[in-house]
Amino acid sequence: MSNVRQQVRAAIVACMSNAIAEGRDPWGAARAEFPGTxxxxLGEAFGDAMNAEEEAWWQTVERTIDVEVIRSAIAGAGGS
Incomplete structure (x- = not known):
């Protein structure tokens, strides 16, 4: 993919991601900001935006689990 295509796609993904974060329709936001696309x-950009949202969710889950494991280990070590 050319650099120009990557930049355009990144702009559309950012638009859709912002719309999702604000509770707006990502498709409508992208069509309004980038008419004729x-x-x-738009579908590829939406997929990228959703993948980024899922990755952020997984990272939150992993951090939460890591924190709980660490707390448990510290609590267990303190009782030894």
Missing amino acids: PMGV
Whole structure:
């Protein structure tokens, strides 16, 4: 993918991600900000935005589990 395509796609992903974060329709936001963009391009950008949201969720889950494991280990070590 060319650098220009990557930049355009990144702008669309950012638009959609912002809309999701604000509780707005990401498709409508992207169509309004980038009129005439083919649905396939919007679909790929939406997939990227959702993947980023899922990755952020997984990182939150992993951090939460790590914190709980660490707390448990510290508590267990203190009782030895």
